[in-house]
Amino acid sequence: MAVIENAKVTVVGAGAVGSATAYAMLIRSSARQVVLYDIDRARVEAEALDLAHGAMFLGAGTVTGTSDIDRTVGSHVIVVTAGAAQRPGQTRLELIETNARIFRTMIPQLVAASPRAIVIVVTNPCDVLTMLAVEQTGIDPARLFASGCVLDTSRLRWAIAQRACVDARSVHANIAGEHGDSQLPLWSSATIGPVPIAEWEPAFDDDELDRIAHGVRTAAYAIIEGKGATNYAIGLAGTRVAEAVLRDERAILPVSTVLQGDYGIDGVALSIPSVVGSAGAVPIPHVRLADREREQLEASARTLAETAAAVRATL
Numbered sequence: 001m002a003v004i005e006n007a008k009v010t011v012v013g014a015g016a017v018g019s020a021t022a023y024a025m026l027i028r029s030s031a032r033q034v035v036l037y038d039i040d041r042a043r044v045e046a047e048a049l050d051l052a053h054g055a056m057f058l059g060a061g062t063v064t065g066t067s068d069i070d071r072t073v074g075s076h077v078i079v080v081t082a083g084a085a086q087r088p089g090q091t092r093l094e095l096i097e098t099n100a101r102i103f104r105t106m107i108p109q110l111v112a113a114s115p116r117a118i119v120i121v122v123t124n125p126c127d128v129l130t131m132l133a134v135e136q137t138g139i140d141p142a143r144l145f146a147s148g149c150v151l152d153t154s155r156l157r158w159a160i161a162q163r164a165c166v167d168a169r170s171v172h173a174n175i176a177g178e179h180g181d182s183q184l185p186l187w188s189s190a191t192i193g194p195v196p197i198a199e200w201e202p203a204f205d206d207d208e209l210d211r212i213a214h215g216v217r218t219a220a221y222a223i224i225e226g227k228g229a230t231n232y233a234i235g236l237a238g239t240r241v242a243e244a245v246l247r248d249e250r251a252i253l254p255v256s257t258v259l260q261g262d263y264g265i266d267g268v269a270l271s272i273p274s275v276v277g278s279a280g281a282v283p284i285p286h287v288r289l290a291d292r293e294r295e296q297l298e299a300s301a302r303t304l305a306e307t308a309a310a311v312r313a314t315l
């Protein structure tokens with residue numbers, strides 16, 4: 001495995017999230033070529049043109065907008081943000097069914113065009129869609145996984161950093177489980193610099209930790225209420241995961257892979273701190289969990305397994 005030079009990344013979906021992802025990739029010089037692919041040709045061409053017009057202020061990376069899947073051929077990384085957004089009156093399960101149907105045709109086409117690509121699923125519900133896509137394509141779970149709780153973890157580190165008056169990058173704490181309501185903070189292994197969070201002064205009491213976890217869990221609802229979508233931070237999160245792959249960083253990030261027996265969980269995708277490099281993502285099998293965290297992780301796995309079973313029955 002090696003660092004990928006002159007990398008080509010396809011971002012699938014040119015909506016709020018896909019465009020923000022392409023923007024983050026260009027300003028961070030994450031890849032040499034960014035291909036933005038969407039079935040909405042007018043939209044994708046307009047977004048790509050707008051991004052390309054920043055050329056004078058960017059590195060050597062290029063951006064192309066297309067609705068022709070052949071233009072994605074040979075991508076090293078594919079970040080999937082395409083899907084239907086929730087319509088008024090539509091249930092969450094109905095939205096999942098719609099996106100699962102989109103994925104059933106779209107993922108095999110993308111993988112056929114770029115058989116060596118690492119695929120990062122951002123579209124929600126990202127854990128369930130990852131499970132179904134791995135089942136359907138038979139692809140190695142290390143090579144098709146979700147951004148999962150990487151965004152939630154950044155939200156958590158930001159909230160702790162604000163309170164502790166330190167840089168968010170000096171906070172080491174993770175959200176695990178579902179990218180959704182059954183997620184859990186791994187407080188037992190959280191540190192601020194080298195100091196376990198339980199020993200930080202002035203102390204965080206249990207109510208404060210619960211408030212922080214609640215704020216992280218419900219952040220998306222609050223942002224969507226105000227501006228209709230979340231996009232900038234997820235654009236950075238998806239870009240960060242793609243960079244770990246392209247640069248073969250072996251960075252530890254809480255992405256969501258289909259577990260294969262680790263933590264007593266089999267066939268369910270959920271977030272666990274994982275090693276991410278050019279071969280994809282491999283969950284760390286021995287993260288220390290407090291008893292309560294283990295119970296919450298198992299409950300999260302049950303919730304995801306039930307949702308996946310309900311969707312499988314409709315496909």
Ligand code: NAD
Pocket residue numbers: 012013014015016017018037038039040043081082083084085102106121122123124125126147148151179229230231234
């Ligand atoms: P959006 O509606 O703005 O954009 C979705 C785009 O997908 C549209 O441009 C649409 O044309 C395109 N699309 C639909 N079907 C397609 C297909 N078959 N092939 C190619 N393109 C197709 O939505 P958004 O706000 O960008 O959100 C995208 C997804 O990202 C949603 O599922 C959202 O829930 C998810 N999201 C995930 C996270 C996370 O942390 N995992 C965070 C924020 C948003």
